[in-house]
Amino acid sequence: MAGASLSRGDLLLLVVVLGAFGIADSAYLAFQFYEAPGKSWCDLSDYFSCTAVRESPYASFAGIPTAVVGVVGFGILLSLAILALRGREEIGPVRVTDALLAFAILGALAGTVLTLIEIFVIQAICILCVIGFALDLGILGLALLLRAAPAEGA
Amino acid sequence: MKIENLERHVKNQHPREQVDLGGLITEAERREISKTKAAARPPITPRGKRIVAVVAIAIALLLVLVILNPFRPVGPDPGQLAPDFSLASSTGGTFTLSAYRGFPILLEFMDVDCPACLAEAPILVSLYDNYSVRGVRFVAVDVNFVGQADTLARLEQYRQDEGAEWVHVLDSNRFAVNAYGIGSTPTTFFLDRNGVVLRDPFIGRANGGYADYAAALEEALGA
Numbered sequence: 001m002a003g004a005s006l007s008r009g010d011l012l013l014l015v016v017v018l019g020a021f022g023i024a025d026s027a028y029l030a031f032q033f034y035e036a037p038g039k040s041w042c043d044l045s046d047y048f049s050c051t052a053v054r055e056s057p058y059a060s061f062a063g064i065p066t067a068v069v070g071v072v073g074f075g076i077l078l079s080l081a082i083l084a085l086r087g088r089e090e091i092g093p094v095r096v097t098d099a100l101l102a103f104a105i106l107g108a109l110a111g112t113v114l115t116l117i118e119i120f121v122i123q124a125i126c127i128l129c130v131i132g133f134a135l136d137l138g139i140l141g142l143a144l145l146l147r148a149a150p151a152e153g154a
Numbered sequence: 155m156k157i158e159n160l161e162r163h164v165k166n167q168h169p170r171e172q173v174d175l176g177g178l179i180t181e182a183e184r185r186e187i188s189k190t191k192a193a194a195r196p197p198i199t200p201r202g203k204r205i206v207a208v209v210a211i212a213i214a215l216l217l218v219l220v221i222l223n224p225f226r227p228v229g230p231d232p233g234q235l236a237p238d239f240s241l242a243s244s245t246g247g248t249f250t251l252s253a254y255r256g257f258p259i260l261l262e263f264m265d266v267d268c269p270a271c272l273a274e275a276p277i278l279v280s281l282y283d284n285y286s287v288r289g290v291r292f293v294a295v296d297v298n299f300v301g302q303a304d305t306l307a308r309l310e311q312y313r314q315d316e317g318a319e320w321v322h323v324l325d326s327n328r329f330a331v332n333a334y335g336i337g338s339t340p341t342t343f344f345l346d347r348n349g350v351v352l353r354d355p356f357i358g359r360a361n362g363g364y365a366d367y368a369a370a371l372e373e374a375l376g377a
Binding site for chain 1: 191194195196197198199201202203205206209210213214216217220221223225226227268269270297299300301331336337338339340357358359
């Protein structure tokens with residue numbers, strides 16, 4: 001048994017769902033970055049303001065919007081989870097679940113840094129960005145459970 | 155090589171050949187392969203499916219709620235009279251918005267510590283140079299959203315540093331912020347000669363920069 005009462009397949013399916021929502025969330029953020037300057041979106045107050053974060057210098061690095069990096073990152077996590085769901089155990093010398101864990105850690109680190117920047121530098125929180133971060137933390141937790149769990153079907 | 159990988163191997167090795175893959179393995183072997191592949195897939199339990207469905211619905215609802223955002227701050231709509239305010243000016247005294255009645259107004263909500271406002275300042279200076287002579291009045295309202303606490307002294311220093319000659323006022327008690335539903339800086343309104351809001355404000359930097367502001371000001375002058 002993988003989690004407390006979830007099978008390995010259940011955990012992987014959860015990763016697929018979280019990854020798909022992560023892609024949707026990041027894609028919407030990227031769309032707003034490119035298509036909607038000059039418009040308000042997901043602003044609840046001056047502190048919970050996606051616009052304030054979008055208008056900050058931290059919305060992109062070297063010309064690449066962080067949201068686009070999010071789409072790619074969640075895409076990788078989703079692909080790895082689908083591979084594992086289809087019974088693939090390894091990609092070359094690397095176990096699929098190890099790769100999943102490694103990319104989830106990378107995503108969580110990036111999300112932590114960006115959230116700290118929002119809190120302490122920009123002094124505004126983009127809720128959609130935080131949702132993306134939470135999705136990645138969820139995938140990280142599931143990846144840890146998967147790594148600890150023995151393969152069932154193989 | 156495992157028999158279940160035979161088909162893929164042949165396709166990879168002879169991508170342009172017309173090989174009858176059906177003849178390579180028997181029907182019994184094909185069924186065995188399918189069974190092996192299915193057995194290799196981790197099983198999904200009915201309980202797991204229910205949990206995944208609940209999680210998916212919860213996240214979808216959350217995203218829809220955030221994107222539709224029914225709780226966003228609400229300011230005056232186009233066609234409505236812009237709320238009047240009297241606020242302390244960086245040059246001393248009190249400025250009242252209705253004192254500019256009879257002139258088109260560019261009304262910017264900003265913060266001296268907001269990077270986007272700083273980036274926008276040279277554009278506004280150019281606009282001021284070109285449109286103040288045509289009767290447009292400019293007003294900047296510091297809303298003190300980010301960074302250090304804003305004071306009239308800091309605001310006046312910003313005004314001088316940026317060469318922004320127009321009136322700058324400090325909204326220290328958030329009266330204007332609440333009246334105009336300001337959620338982020340810069341937010342820029344355009345008012346006609348009667349103090350009526352002309353169009354949706356630019357929230358954040360305008361996509362087209364100077365050209366977008368100029369078009370809005372031309373509309374204000376023509377109204």
